[in-house]
Amino acid sequence: MRRLGRYWWIILLLFIALYPPTLGGMSAYKSGVLIFVGIYIILAVSLDLLMGFAGQISVGHAAFFAIGAYVSGILTAKYGASPVLALIAGMALSGAVAWGVGRPVLALKEYYLAMATLALNEIIVTLIIGLQWLTGGASGLRDVPAFSVPGFSFDNHVHYYYLVWAMVLLVVGSSVAVARSPFGRTLIAIHSDETAAKTFGIDCARYKVRAYVLSACYASLAGSLFAHYMGFLAPDDFGVMTSINILVMLYLGGIGTIYGPALGAVFLKLLPEFTYQFQDYELLMNGIILIVVLVFMPRGLFGILTGIKERVFARSAR
Amino acid sequence: MKKTLVVMAVVTSLFFCTGLFNGAQAQSKTPYKIGFIVPLTGYLSWLGEYMKKGAEVKVEMINRAGGVNGRPLELVSYDDQSLPETATRHAQRLISRDGVVAMMGTGTAVVSGAVSSVANKSKVPAVIQSGYALSDKETFTFNNAHPTDFAISRPMMYFQKKGISRVALLMPIGPLGELGSGIARKHAPTYKITLVGEEKFDVKAPDVTTQLAKLRTLNPQAIMAFTTGEPAALLARNMAQMGMNIPLVVSHGNATPGFLKLVAQTPGTVIVPSGKIMATETLADTDPVKKVVVEFSRAYQAKYGEPANYYSGQQADAVALIAEGLRVTKSDDPVKLRDAIENTKNFPGCNGVYNMSPTDHQGTRTEDMILLTIKDGKWAVLD
Amino acid sequence: MAQSAEMILRIADVTKSFEGVHALTDVTFEVRAGHIKALIGPNGAGKTTLLNVINGLLPPDIGHIYFRGQELIGMSTDRIALLGLSRTFQLIRLFTVNNATVLDNVMLGAHKLLKPTICGALFFRRKTAREERVVREQAMDALAFVGLEWAAAMLPGALSFGNQRLLELARSLMSQPELLLLDEPASGLNDAEVEGFMQLLSAIRARGITILLVEHNMKLVMNVSDEIVVLDFGRWLAEGAPAAICADPKVIEAYLGACMENGGS
């Protein structure tokens, strides 16, 4: 069992890699669900870096999701740019926005910060709607081409599945690396106690902004992947509700653990596949499920998993 | 070695678990499955309700009459929450898991966009109902709602007849408003109408008198506001408050009992472009759609105890168009079905007589619309 | 001042008031390099406020603070810390979020040696790991110095109160300070722990680190400090060697008054 605990990531890799071929002709539906799951894992993990580690609340993370999606969408659909360049441009713009607003906004605390980030999300959405000549406005942006690199197009859904999950692994892996590094430790110090952190020479504002920029870049990456998969973008998918959903994934899975929010994303994105038949009851059910998690599992789903793991180890050690 | 074994065991068991998630794929091939994507929650949920009822009644009618080619129709409905992402997932599920022959529904332009994108990628026909304007590339998408063009030009036709030439636009911030604004600008010169001004408003705002006051300074003879439901009713109420006694044209989506309830008590002239289903009694016996409309209305009234409305009729037409396509092709092949729907000619429905072609995926004409207004708390035909 | 060359910290005419209430009024004194200077006074004398002003957490209304001749007023707390000024808190402030361990806490003290970046975490991993190893060893040394090496992997919350104080001290030492500000480090410690703490302070002093000590425990203050400065109601009251302060009637009066207010504690 201990071995299993250590090599779980190999299992995961094998599973991700072998899933489509072994289950033969993976349908567009299945790959679609898994692609959305992957995109939301990137979003949840990126927000976890900001909230779980740097301790900065954001109720507007979808703003960067939107920037990534729309920069990719506009540059490729309207100006025929290479998707790779568009993706990088999206990340650059997201990073720049995060950098620009980061210092003043992240100086705010708790609810004030929540309000400011929520406002940021609204501003981006209203701009997307307002700048119709550029973004297609509320009617949406059409005909975003499939993702491609020179010489290869990811127009097949299985190919895209691999691309998205490769990105997921990259983002999760690098997030874990950042979280475990001295940089991640510094964020934890800021999260714990900004005043104390400052007395050790930590320039809190600068570190918060760095975490924000990294988080925004990852969210933007998710946005670009979303744009090329959907082929059609509308502001409805980037509203505050989306931000709140990402926030919920964090707490559902277990904030500050990277893997937890990823798990939360998987759970929350697979849940509708089982609850859609409840239709009118869906809203109530989702609310109740979330309440139950928050009240009875304060460490989230991942906390439960690690709890089980610890118990199993304790038993096998005995 | 032991390590490898454990890893293998876990991977295999994971695959078994996901077997559940595959669901039951193999089912009896007998019924024709039609995918139905409809806003049952979210801000357009009230509309989804009418669409759902309409579709159910029509499917029942067809099945009671023996189905299509001896096979019954079966609806597979999903709630799109008025969100494109959700709609995309549902469309993919419908096609690859439920194995539908065609999709229909939507109701908002953005959801239509998402569904249309999936439909054309997967080459499965989709008969949508919304203000979404189709592009040439979308060869698998039909839109059997009256095009927004008609809903704008029909009242303009009426204005020209009545000598109204100064019209102001008050458009909601949103897809419908963008569409309505563009089309109104395009058609206004045809009917010798001057657009004196345009304002936007947020559909969730509690008050729009600011915009109305601004427009009032321009002395319009009528206001066109391409909006549906509560905001449309709010406009009528605000205009009454300000004593602006000029006609207000709202979108063709408002021909529903729900909207009637909202504005029944409001003075002023509200004009709603609509289909003939809203005026069953006034139809001439020679009207080609009379039979279809009357039969559907009767069945609807019998099942739900309320009169059929524009949305339910429109949805029934979508069912009928797909059924007709299936009848003609006698095949499950989605491409053939698309071709069949595309060649539908002189097919009477609640929205008018459909004449589809490879260049026209909407099928109806401006004359298929009528203008409604409200008199004594009831719908009345204006023109 | 003539002897400022050996004065590591000079506090000049510092005044600070909160909504009209004067917390500090014209406070002036100096701290000699290599000494342990105690800052005492009854409750509400403004000692913690002064520490907060020194390390930049509070801006004074007027006044100057010089560290090695460099003006600190107007500088941010983190920059002041980089100059070699470290502190502990009256109410223990350890890093506890996300299961940060005792070792993590101590290693965080060495922030100014590492200056970690995202690039360091992602691209220069070998270099980062090398630096990290060095810091880890130093951190273990610091923990050993305060006698907490056994607790490296524990969560700080699991430590006793006294050990948490020691952990804070170890963390501060990691930043290789020249001047250490200690805010009531012995409060809540039992007699045996205070005894150990006294030895620790002497050992720190022996390393050449100057200490400005705010403390209520008179036994500790009298035993370890080279010099004492007394504040009363935010004003400088007396300054001098421990024996002289003990005998100063002004100090005795101030403390007696304070004792009566506190119900004789």
Added chain:
Amino acid sequence: MNEFSTLVQFFFSGLTSGSVYALIAVSLVIVYKVSLLICFAQGEFFVIGALTMVTLTSKGLPMPLAFACSVLISAAVGALVERFLIRPIRDASVGSLIVMTIAISLALRGLALLIWGKESKILPPFSAGKPIGVFGATLQPQVLWIIGITILVLLVIWLFFEKTTMGVAMRACAENRLGASLMGISTEKAAFLSWAWGSGIGALAGMAVAPLLFMQYSSGVMPMVKGFIAMSVGGLASIVGAVVAGYLLGVVEAYTIGLISSQFSDTIVFTLLIIVLIFKPSGLFGATRSREV
């Protein structure tokens, strides 16, 4: 119609929207003031209040009675929510409290959907009558009702929190837990009561505003977001600040729409919010608090 009457109409429009924002902001502030928590489910109490009133009046209950019953029902729901859902996680981080109130709002909205269905409901104005005309601009009489109710609410709140022992103790809770318990009220009880107050006033807001709007299960989201803005601008914990900021928001919005751009009015309003938060974090009307180090 002259320029001036148009400008007055903008003001009236702002007053109408502002009256909606102000009342809901007050209900948010009450909860925050005592339990230091921003409730994202406040919009649902707004809806529950209005829809309960619609149901009760349609059942033939007289207006004042229906009014009182709806307030009490909502207050009870709010108090129960606090007791069974918030209290168990009282000491969690701000983030999880936000998510919890969001979860509660989803559940309550889901419940409202099941109870009242999807169609919008209408509540008749409290008094019949023609719109009031001033300088050629018009105002709905209901707005005067709302303003009156707002003043009444402020008065009742003031009386309760300044003149009754329990009120003073509840106010003390936010500032000093020990002090509050000395005055004979536990923070738990205070939070419980503050939720009852908050949801009651939220419901009141819904009922007062319903005749201006059309109410359905999801109508609470927009007023709540605007209520947040008013609350933040007002300084989170200031009731009078919230009311002033609510009306200010309505009026600023109206003039932005009228004079600058109806398309970008929300962009401008939210940008202003961020600017206010950054440069005056304690709100336009909040006292500057010295942060404890």
